[in-house]
Amino acid sequence: MxxxxxxxxxxxxxxxxxxxxxxxxxxxxxxYSTATLTRHYRVFQEALDGLDHLICYAMKANSNMAVLRLFADLGAGMDVVSGGEFRRAIAAGVPGERIVFSGVGKTPGEMRLALEHGIRQFNVESEPELQALSQVAVATGTTAPIAIRVNPDVDARTHAKIATGKSENKFGIPIARAREVYAMAAALPGIDVIGIDVHIGSQLTELEPYQNAFRLVAELTEALRADGHDIRRLDLGGGLGIPYERANSAPPLPFDYGRVVKETVGHLGCEIEIEPGRLIAxxxxxxxxxxxxxxxxxxxxxxxxxxxxxxxxxxxxxxxxxxxxxxxxxxxxxxxxxxxxxxxxxxxxxxxxxxxxxxxxxxxxxxxxxxxxxxxxxxxxxxxxxxxxxxxxxxxxxxxxxxxxxxxxxxxxxxxxxxxxx
Missing domain, CATH: 2.40.37.10 (Lyase, Ornithine Decarboxylase; Chain A, domain 1)
Structure with a gap:
């Protein structure tokens, strides 16, 4: 609408x-239409009703300051992928505890910036990043809350340039190695392991890839808890598609997406984060x-x-x-x-x-x-x-x-x- x-x-x-x-x-x-932006944000809120959740708007979709201020006033969190986006989110009035920092190439300077302003979590994408974050946290006398992004090798059935969840993509840690990397994270100083992150792509027009990925995340949650990790937050990414060709396409609605979330991971008692961008803006x-x-x-x-x-x-x-x-x-x-x-x-x-x-x-x-x-x-x-x-x-x-x-x-x-x- x-x-x-x-x-x-x-x-x-x-x-x-x-x-x-x-x-x-x-x-x-x-x-841009204020009424449409507001409506789309609230549709996602309604879709996750009944779950402890935070909608973190994916700023890369549209980072205009007026748009960000609108979402900040609605209570949204932000998903950022650069130091520049982090600064924009802060300037728009989003507190650090509502900002999630994603992306494969976070620099020590960006890590320091986020830790100094407060950060909800870092979505860590590699072992070298994890070690660098530990060093920055120790040097600044802070603790970095993290979720590790796992790559579930799930085909999102979307354009190759916006698919992120296959083994050949640059994103995340292979899910088969997740327990090993989580053990490494738990042993590092300055790191607080709080959750799991997954994101399989953008402009998804089917729910089955989400179901497949979220089921794997649910299994991993149980395994990591058995290993002694306090997994209390699941970041499920974004990527739900929109009908670019109105006469010929009807992607799933946020309500249907919310049902998949509840059916696959709702029983785990975790706080849920999602990162929609395209469908909102x-x-x-x-x-x-x-x-x-x-x-x-x-x-x-x-x-x-x-x-x-x-x-x-x-x-x-x-x-x-x-x-x-x-x-x-x-x-x-x-x-x-x-x-x-x-x-x-x-x-x-x-x-x-x-x-x-x-x-x-x-x-x-x-x-x-x-x-x-x-x-x-x-x-x-x-x-x-x-x-x-x-x-x-x-x-x-x-x-x-x-x-x-x-x-x-x-x-x-x-x-x-x-x-x-x-």
């Missing part, structure tokens, strides 16, 4: 017409672009937009699909024709869709990319010296720019000319 609907022939974000935002902000831009955002030209090529037509792969890289990087719709609602019965939808960047990969059926669109017309609230603006760049795409947050009939588009002067002034060139 989202709050992007046509009213009086114009696509709105909640109660704000997108044409009004475009007139004030310019295109391309991202727009994805359908809560659009990217809006303007048509520059409609070009007739040899045997095909091209819709050339002012939005490009540097603004929304998912189609180029993952062959990802986004529904693309006109901001002005087509008249019912309008005939659609196949067209390639592309951006202005000098790369053939700057293509959003090939032979996509679209109603007639003319130069100057606005189009909206649906399901763009996750892994959109957060992955944007200034390639081709194109200004970073701005972000807008809507709340009812109000909207605010929550990240401004930089000026060309600001972009250029970030660089410096060495003295010997003057």
């Amino acid at each position: 989202d709050h992007f609907l046509y009213r009086d022939g114009i696509l709105h974000a909640e109660d704000v017409p997108l044409t009004e935002i475009a007139a004030q902000v310019g295109t391309p831009f991202y727009v 994805g359908n809560a955002g659009l990217m809006v672009a303007s048509t520059i030209y409609v070009k007739e090529g040899e045997g095909r037509s091209f819709l050339i937009l002012d939005g490009a792969m540097n603004d929304l890289i998912r189609p180029a990087m993952y062959e990802a699909h986004h529904d693309i719709v006109p901001v002005v609602e087509p008249v019912p019965g309008t005939e659609q024709q196949p067209i390639d939808i592309v951006g202005p960047v000098c790369e053939s990969g700057d293509t959003f869709a090939k032979q996509r059926l679209m109603p007639p669109v003319a130069a100057g017309d606005l189009v909206a990319f649906r399901s763009a609230g996750a892994y959109g603006a957060v992955m944007a760049s200034e390639y081709n010296s194109r200004p970073l795409v701005p972000e807008v947050l809507v709340h009812g009939d109000q909207f605010a720019v929550v990240r401004a588009r930089p000026t060309y002067e600001e972009m250029i002034e970030r660089d410096s000319i060495p003295a010997w060139m003057d």
